Amino acid sequence: MAIKQIGKSLKARENQLSNTFYQLQVLNGKEATESKFPSFTEKVKAIGLFPLKPSGIEIFQLNIGKLCNQTCAHCHVDAGPDRKEENMGKKELEQCLEIIAAVPSIHTVDITGGAPEMNPHFRWFVQECRKLNKKVIDRCNLTIIVANPKFNDLPQFLAEHKVEVVSSLPAISKLRTDSQRGDGVFEDSIKALQMLNEVGYGKDDSGLILNLVHNPQGAYLPGGQAELEAEFKRQLKRKFNIVFNNLFAITNLPISRFLEYLLASGNYESYMEKLLEAYNPSTVKSLMCRNTISVSWDGYLYDCDFNQMLDLKVATKSSNHISNFDIEQLNKRDIILNQHCYGCTAGAGSSCGGEIS
Numbered sequence: 001m002a003i004k005q006i007g008k009s010l011k012a013r014e015n016q017l018s019n020t021f022y023q024l025q026v027l028n029g030k031e032a033t034e035s036k037f038p039s040f041t042e043k044v045k046a047i048g049l050f051p052l053k054p055s056g057i058e059i060f061q062l063n064i065g066k067l068c069n070q071t072c073a074h075c076h077v078d079a080g081p082d083r084k085e086e087n088m089g090k091k092e093l094e095q096c097l098e099i100i101a102a103v104p105s106i107h108t109v110d111i112t113g114g115a116p117e118m119n120p121h122f123r124w125f126v127q128e129c130r131k132l133n134k135k136v137i138d139r140c141n142l143t144i145i146v147a148n149p150k151f152n153d154l155p156q157f158l159a160e161h162k163v164e165v166v167s168s169l170p171a172i173s174k175l176r177t178d179s180q181r182g183d184g185v186f187e188d189s190i191k192a193l194q195m196l197n198e199v200g201y202g203k204d205d206s207g208l209i210l211n212l213v214h215n216p217q218g219a220y221l222p223g224g225q226a227e228l229e230a231e232f233k234r235q236l237k238r239k240f241n242i243v244f245n246n247l248f249a250i251t252n253l254p255i256s257r258f259l260e261y262l263l264a265s266g267n268y269e270s271y272m273e274k275l276l277e278a279y280n281p282s283t284v285k286s287l288m289c290r291n292t293i294s295v296s297w298d299g300y301l302y303d304c305d306f307n308q309m310l311d312l313k314v315a316t317k318s319s320n321h322i323s324n325f326d327i328e329q330l331n332k333r334d335i336i337l338n339q340h341c342y343g344c345t346a347g348a349g350s351s352c353g354g355e356i357s
Contacts, residue, residue, distance in 0.1 A: 004357060007071055007209075009080040010257060017260050018078065020311040026263070027254065027339040035269045040341045047281045050149070052290070054063055057327065059292040060100055061110040064088050068114040069147045070183045074215065074258045074311050079114040085112075086296040090121050090272060095322045096295065101132050103278060103327050110292075110352065112139040112305065121238035130161045142192040143185055150243065155192075159199040164209040166248070166352075167193075170217060172235045175262070193242045202244040204322075210244045215252050220250040220268035220292050221347055225355045228260045244328065248354030251275075253306050253343035257298065275342040283349030286356040289335050295322060303335045306344075312336045 010018035017023055022031055029036035037345040044050040065087035068079035105296045116122055116138060128234050129136050138158060145154050169189055171177050177186035182199060193210075200206035212232060214224050229247035238244040252258045254271060288301040293314075299322040302308035316333045319326035349356035 007073075009078045009082055009204060010260065011078060012082040013248065016259065017232050017256065017263075020309070023170070023255055023259060024338065025267075026259065029038070031261055033268055035272070037272050037339060037342075040339055040345075041337050043279060043281070043339060043345075044284060047284060049166060049284055050337075051111075052284070052287075052337060053151055054333065054335065055290040056331060057103065057293045057343045058105055059108045059110055059288075060103075060106045061095070061292050062088075062096060062293065062295045062310060063110065063297055063305065064093075064116045064119045064125075064356045066114045067118045068116070068141065068143055069118070069143055069258070070182050070185065071121060073261060074217075074252055076253055076256045076258060076306060076333065077114060078256045078309070083114065086297045087119050088121070088299075090124075090324065092299045093121050093125050095299065095325075097128050097132070099322060099325050100163040108137065110136040110137040110139070115144045117139050117144050117151060119202050123157060126157075126161055127162060130163075133162065136161065137166055139166045141170070142167045142189040145192040145195060146188045152195075155195045156200065157197045158196075159201065159208055162207060164211070164215060165196060165201060166211045168215070169193075169232075170211045170215055172232060172239070172347075175241060176217050190240050190242070193244070194238075194240065197242060202242075207235075209246075211246045212279060213242050213248045213250055217249045219262060219265065220272075221225050221251055221278060222350075225249040225348065246354070248352075249348075249350070250352075250354060251346055251350035253340050253344045256309055272339075272342070278346035279342060280345055280347060280349060280357060284355045286349065286351075286355065287341075287344055288351035288353070288356075291350075293330060297325065301325070301330070303333075304344075306340055307336055307338075310338070312338065312342065313317050 017059045044153035048263045071080035117209035144151050170180050174186040202210035215331045232247050294302040294305050294308045301320050313320045316329045319329040344350050
């Protein structure tokens, strides 16, 4: 089924929110709203963890490009079909492989996008990472599997190389999923999940891990992860005979297109208040920025994927790119914090792997 896109990216629309500096001004009450909220940095100081330091880089998360076959309403990457130029080249991917091979503490390569599979070097890069005996995660939007015949064999490729698949499925409802991700997304996602199941993904003893991601459609926090997982498993099995391993509940961070939604709908202030009220200091020690390094399509280094989308590069200016990667400096760096970090510390916490507390 052809997916009807929700709209163009912020960048293609020349929306002022495509400017990361402007987004940061909004988050700090200097643009679009006069509402100011307590400093997240001060919250971390209050529990004696400032400056926040890495626990050691274990996960190499790589945004391989912003090109995507979908334009989702909530996308923090502002990805879409119109982001064709922001795709990592083979030279940069080779530099990444050198780093992955040289740093023993890196055990996982987490590949994201956009739709990472649309990068022409995706399959080669996966194969090379597996040769290094690293765990590989593909953050697949599911619809790419059925959107174009050249991706129909993707489940077989991923299974052959034992790649862990993490895929977004916001709801078990067609209406709610399509309203967030585009008309036809739910139907194509179900078909793609069935194709992944056919090659063994999500099935007991197959060794092929299939995890789903739920994020709320509106200006509210996700429900309890365990309860949501049980409901998703029950409904997907009953309605579509689909099985999967884990469900990750992720809080929408107030950046990029979700920030646009919050401002346009008049929900920005109330959403920030919800995040602030739900702030959980016990989550700070387990934040993903402490054991992850995030790499952009053009090779720059960030503390996390969200900092990357706000262009908040790592504090180590002499080691802020894959060309000058220095593990010792990076392991000693101060992690960059800002107001969007409330999203990762609300309730049970939120990371690329779901709840953290």
